[in-house]
Amino acid sequence: MTDEERALRLELIESCRAMNRLGINKGTSGNISVRYGDGFLISPTGIPYDKLQPEHVVAMNWDATYEGAVQPSSEWRFHRDILQARPDLNAVVHTHSTHATALSILGREIPAIHYVIAAAGGNSIRCAPYELFGTQELADRVVAALEGRRACLMAHHGVIAAHATIARALALAVTVEELARQYLLCLPLGEPPVLSDEQIAEVLVKFKTYGQQSSAALEGLRQAS
Template identity: 60%
Template sequence: MVEAETALRREVIETALEMERLGINQGTSGNISARWRDGLLITPSGVPYADLQAQDIVWLPLDVSDDADVFQQSRPSTEWRFHRDILYSRPEINAVVHTHSNAATAMAIHNRDIPPHHYMVAVAGGNSIRCAPYATFGSQALSAHAITALKDRSACLLAHHGVIALGHDLARALWLANEVEVLAQQYLLACQLGTPPLLSDEAINEVIEKFKGYGLRRKSEPDAG
């Protein structure tokens, strides 16, 4: 069990470093969590990813409160509330990736959803990637807005803030976070040619059906489509 926890802590760090390599995060602005036993492992606050060691990743129980003793010994990401609340309310989700990627954040600054300009929008579970209303970073209000925007979705934008992407594991959550950024870039480029035409709900629903089991998978997993 100790070896498995250490391996997951290292995977959290590698995922954080990969966010920077992909260019979807800068410095210490994003954060990552992964479900572990009856709690979660989350990146600490204010530590550059390149400096992280396995022991720096913070464990929090899923029922952690603001005055818990754990905060006397460690400093989890300031966004621990939405990580906790997402993993608590979404048992099918095991990983949460939060980025400040440029194009998606630009849309979030305008409080705009990513509409169905491309069929890959459906990979987040619906006919848009919603933008949650603004609330101060790290607040319970922000977490509540995120939970609402993520209803029946695996990704959302946060107004004037960034992106949340969910997955059954860290690799899937990171893949989706990058896909959200690509979709935002495509939409902003398409807007330079005029208002982009959008796919119908019927078309998106057809794609969602085809997407069941689609996406990033391990080599050992069967091809779902």
């Protein structure tokens, strides 16, 4: 195991633990994957996050074979298929966060109630139709729901958030949960007003440089440290 791979495995483990600390997951119901080498690394099935060691993280190939005796998450199919279908995404985070899962039970997508929905890539967060967990049918539904998006709900199941890094995918999962909570708080008063496609398009452009420091500023900080 190279230093690079070990660091990625440790980041994956810490992010699994962070899901529970952040309150967006319970127990081992969630899972995380990240692109690496000629395949991907994925959290194992059934091992408590606080017991995870780098050797427990499973290295999988695109043909579904994997190294070692530790079994991968039962949801490896949608992790694999998302990463194969979307070269722009390198990490996938799956949670059963409470409010987003509640919306998934209702079969509702999240509309553009807040501009931050653009972080998921568009003007909505779709809800993929129900399929049994761990199946190819579910993977197919998820890949379709993620077209042009970085996050989706899964009916009667939970949430998927994907991004360029584990950290960004995890942050997006938190954002989806907060959007779901806001939407559910609005619904007792009726369907909330939503931002227009044009307004979301403006946000998408703005997000391309949002939160980024200039190279000159970063160099200045480096020299001052």
